Amino acid sequence: xxxxxxxxxxxxxxxxxxxxxxxxxxxxxxxxxxxxxxxxxxxxxxxxxxxxxxxxxxxxxxxxxxxxxxxxxxxxxxxxxxxxxxxxxxxxxxxxxxxxxxxxxxxxxxxxxxxxxxxxxxxxxxxxxxxxxxxxxxxxxxxxxxxxxxxxxxxxxxxxxxxxxxxxxxxxxxxxxxxxxxxxxxxxxxxxxxxxxxxxxxxxxxxxxxxxxxxxxxxxxxxxxxxxxxxxxxxxxxxxxxxxxxxxxxxxxxxxxxxxxxxxxxxxxxxxxxxxxxxxxxxxxxxxxxxxxxxxxxxxxxxxxxxxxx
Amino acid sequence: xxxxxxxxxxxxxxxxxxxxxxxxxxxxxxxxxxxxxxxxxxxxxxxxxxxxxxxxxxxxxxxxxxxxxxxxxxxxxxxxxxxxxxxxxxxxxxxxxxxxxxxxxxxxxxxxxxxxxxxxxxxxxxxxxxxxxxxxxxxxxxxxxxxxxxxxxxxxxxxxxxxxxxxxxxxxxxxxxxxxxxxxxxxxxxxxxxxxxxxxxxxxxxxxxxxxxxxxxxxxxxxxxxxxxxxxxxxxxxxxxxxxxxxxxxxxxxxxxxxxxxx
Numbered sequence: 001x002x003x004x005x006x007x008x009x010x011x012x013x014x015x016x017x018x019x020x021x022x023x024x025x026x027x028x029x030x031x032x033x034x035x036x037x038x039x040x041x042x043x044x045x046x047x048x049x050x051x052x053x054x055x056x057x058x059x060x061x062x063x064x065x066x067x068x069x070x071x072x073x074x075x076x077x078x079x080x081x082x083x084x085x086x087x088x089x090x091x092x093x094x095x096x097x098x099x100x101x102x103x104x105x106x107x108x109x110x111x112x113x114x115x116x117x118x119x120x121x122x123x124x125x126x127x128x129x130x131x132x133x134x135x136x137x138x139x140x141x142x143x144x145x146x147x148x149x150x151x152x153x154x155x156x157x158x159x160x161x162x163x164x165x166x167x168x169x170x171x172x173x174x175x176x177x178x179x180x181x182x183x184x185x186x187x188x189x190x191x192x193x194x195x196x197x198x199x200x201x202x203x204x205x206x207x208x209x210x211x212x213x214x215x216x217x218x219x220x221x222x223x224x225x226x227x228x229x230x231x232x233x234x235x236x237x238x239x240x241x242x243x244x245x246x247x248x249x250x251x252x253x254x255x256x257x258x259x260x261x262x263x264x265x266x267x268x269x270x271x272x273x274x275x276x277x278x279x280x281x282x283x284x285x286x287x288x289x290x291x292x293x294x295x296x297x298x299x300x301x302x303x304x305x306x307x308x309x310x
Numbered sequence: 311x312x313x314x315x316x317x318x319x320x321x322x323x324x325x326x327x328x329x330x331x332x333x334x335x336x337x338x339x340x341x342x343x344x345x346x347x348x349x350x351x352x353x354x355x356x357x358x359x360x361x362x363x364x365x366x367x368x369x370x371x372x373x374x375x376x377x378x379x380x381x382x383x384x385x386x387x388x389x390x391x392x393x394x395x396x397x398x399x400x401x402x403x404x405x406x407x408x409x410x411x412x413x414x415x416x417x418x419x420x421x422x423x424x425x426x427x428x429x430x431x432x433x434x435x436x437x438x439x440x441x442x443x444x445x446x447x448x449x450x451x452x453x454x455x456x457x458x459x460x461x462x463x464x465x466x467x468x469x470x471x472x473x474x475x476x477x478x479x480x481x482x483x484x485x486x487x488x489x490x491x492x493x494x495x496x497x498x499x500x501x502x503x504x505x506x507x508x509x510x511x512x513x514x515x516x517x518x519x520x521x522x523x524x525x526x527x528x529x530x531x532x533x534x535x536x537x538x539x540x541x542x543x544x545x546x547x548x549x550x551x552x553x554x555x556x557x558x559x560x561x562x563x564x565x566x567x568x569x570x571x572x573x
Binding site for chain 1: 362364383384385388389393394396400402403404405409412413414416417419423426427433437476477480
């Protein structure tokens with residue numbers, strides 16, 4: 001009951017913000033929700049399932065480019081393009097997962113990095129279909145159900161994608177699936193002896209979170225109505241990793257808090273230090289790994305214990 | 311012998327030129343405690359790994375209640391009701407004791423993703439049922455007090471007991487314990503003996519690797535002795551201790567001749 005009211009309360013706040021914010025603040029809110037959604041998915045994959053997959057942003061891009069190319073280059077109706085793009089993400093994720101989840105740690109990171117680079121090459125060299133380095137623009141989602149496809153109405157779509165992703169992953173985390181993922185992260189051989197199908201579970205975790213990243217990409221595609229290859233490069237990928245580590249690896253709330261902190265910090269810091277805020281992030285990440293591997297959520301747990309709260 | 315739960319026939323495993331397990335056959339019955347002993351390097355752990363599917367056998371046959379086990383993957387063997395512990399404690403850290411046991415109960419869930427996400431009460435009822443069962447098992451091994459504690463806070467001895475409880479959570483028909491008493495204090499080992507007797511009383515077969523004879527001999531119903539991968543003796547504990555081949559394996563030729571000289 002408490003969990004349900006927390007969910008409803010959180011949703012109400014997000015909906016209220018979506019409907020009241022406008023201009024730059026609304027844009028910032030939409031982008032923040034998108035980053036937080038990505039981070040929650042990446043945290044499940046990296047923090048809970050233990051897979052350091054550098055392909056998360058590439059799947060975000062596949063979802064975004066997929067829906068725009070299908071709907072506006074190939075002229076599919078939007079609902080069909082959305083379904084098509086989800087299927088493309090799912091199938092590619094499965095094809096990447098089957099060989100690469102046999103790898104561990106560093107080697108998985110390398111293989112998924114290679115895939116991310118391949119994706120970058122494809123969209124840069126995609127000619128008229130992907131728009132090459134200029135990207136794609138000049139398209140817009142049609143109005144559906146009487147909702148305008150921009151402004152507060154569209155922010156609600158992003159709020160829905162964020163809440164859906166969070167709800168799916170929190171629910172799975174608290175089931176046999178989440179426990180199996182954590183067990184594999186900790187000790188694959190022991191997990192297998194307990195009856196966990198290690199290979200299938202890893203492939204499922206990768207495919208699911210990558211497809212959710214694709215769905216987030218679709219939501220992004222109609223946020224600015226402009227796609228650029230730069231948005232789907234390696235820098236945002238490493239930002240996701242930093243957000244997860246600073247927030248608290250393996251913690252859903254940590255992913256949201258880390259995403260909010262690192263996404264909003266440049267807005268504040270840029271006035272003082274210009275583009276050098278990345279340097280600050282680097283120091284913060286090193287400090288987190290050295291002194292607080294459990295991240296901000298670890299600090300929060302420690303504080304709760306100290307003040308005797310449960 | 312008929313009515314055996316597990317039959318192993320002519321199991322073999324080589325590592326290069328080394329014969330780790332050599333033409334090993336034995337039976338195991340419901341509720342029976344079978345000790346697997348032998349000097350270091352005799353092939354006990356290799357035998358475990360062959361039975362659990364962690365290593366592929368070169369030859370032989372293993373059947374559980376007539377169904378083949380050999381060639382199956384570890385998770386498939388666990389699903390058939392053969393659970394194991396490891397020589398070294400391997401808890402899933404960062405998880406509570408109960409959640410560790412629920413990983414042990416993984417094969418007992420049988421609910422799909424879809425029912426977890428959208429299904430109503432069925433998946434949740436099963437979760438609650440297995441959680442209750444996990445609490446009963448923690449009670450059974452004497453760790454109930456710490457059921458919602460993270461495993462990282464357990465002592466070594468408590469960790470040994472958790473391994474046993476986690477394997478039991480899979481509702482096995484056969485449980486394989488790899489040196490469960492290693493590193494335990496005397497009173498902890500006594501408690502473990504009681505627990506193992508309790509497991510056997512539930513009709514679960516127990517295959518037990520153990521070095522400590524004072525622990526094993528009063529506990530085991532039957533003992534199989536390995537040396538250099540081959541079975542050199544099999545029988546009741548008191549027969550085994552009088553067996554010359556066993557004495558020679560444990561004390562060596564030098565030991566035997568020194569004993570002879572003293573006479």
